[in-house]
Amino acid sequence: EDQVTQSPEALRLQEGESSSLNCSYTVSGLRGLFWYRQDPGKGPEFLFTLYSAGEEKEKERLKATLTKKESFLHITAPKPEDSATYLCAVQGGRSNYQLIWGAGTKLIIKP
Amino acid sequence: SQTIHQWPATLVQPVGSPLSLECTVEGTSNPNLYWYRQAAGRGLQLLFYSVGIGQISSEVPQNLSASRPQDRQFILSSKKLLLSDSGFYLCARGGRATGRSSYNEQFFGPGTRLTVL
Numbered sequence: 001e002d003q004v005t006q007s008p009e010a011l012r013l014q015e016g017e018s019s020s021l022n023c024s025y026t027v028s029g030l031r032g033l034f035w036y037r038q039d040p041g042k043g044p045e046f047l048f049t050l051y052s053a054g055e056e057k058e059k060e061r062l063k064a065t066l067t068k069k070e071s072f073l074h075i076t077a078p079k080p081e082d083s084a085t086y087l088c089a090v091q092g093g094r095s096n097y098q099l100i101w102g103a104g105t106k107l108i109i110k111p
Numbered sequence: 112s113q114t115i116h117q118w119p120a121t122l123v124q125p126v127g128s129p130l131s132l133e134c135t136v137e138g139t140s141n142p143n144l145y146w147y148r149q150a151a152g153r154g155l156q157l158l159f160y161s162v163g164i165g166q167i168s169s170e171v172p173q174n175l176s177a178s179r180p181q182d183r184q185f186i187l188s189s190k191k192l193l194l195s196d197s198g199f200y201l202c203a204r205g206g207r208a209t210g211r212s213s214y215n216e217q218f219f220g221p222g223t224r225l226t227v228l
């Protein structure tokens with residue numbers, strides 16, 4: 001069964017304390033892995049697409065990496081404004097139209 | 112820009128009342144459109160998706176329905192709301208799917224917070 005699991009469920013860091021969020025997946029024929037940021041009461045905001053193992057993407061303090069089984073979202077020297085829920089989704093399997101979503105990691109950065 | 116509009120932003124409805132949520136998309140023609148529901152502290156549950164006018168696929172059997180009367184308009188409806196219909200409803204548009212190399216980045220609207228009392 002196609003599945004996406006994100007860990008940890010919640011992560012509390014001090015400002016400037018770097019860390020990583022994990023997204024592990026089982027899907028046949030991965031076509032893309034997507035990271036989103038969601039602020040409370042708002043729709044998810046698209047961050048990155050990763051297509052193949054070994055690929056990396058960066059945006060400000062965020063860096064996403066991909067292997068054949070998982071993806072990491074590395075946060076370097078985070079600031080309080082990086083606090084949000086980070087969602088991971090994959091496209092693969094039999095469907096061209098659907099994404100398989102993880103439950104998200106709630107990140108809290110304390111000043 | 113490719114903006115997604117949803118309204119209303121918040122809605123409080125009694126059990127048994129009807130529902131109509133509207134989503135419109137700007138700046139793109141023939142988009143794939145999606146309705147999701149997100150319960151508090153949980154991931155996204157796909158409800159419906161549409162690849163064109165009048166074409167609706169349902170993922171979860173329930174008392175909700177969807178329609179796509181125009182290319183850039185997607186409507187979520189119910190004849191009688193249940194308490195369990197409360198949640199955050201999100202409309203999204205996706206990329207075009209063409210063969211094995213297709214990709215499907217999805218972009219979301221601001222959402223509608225529905226509370227059924």
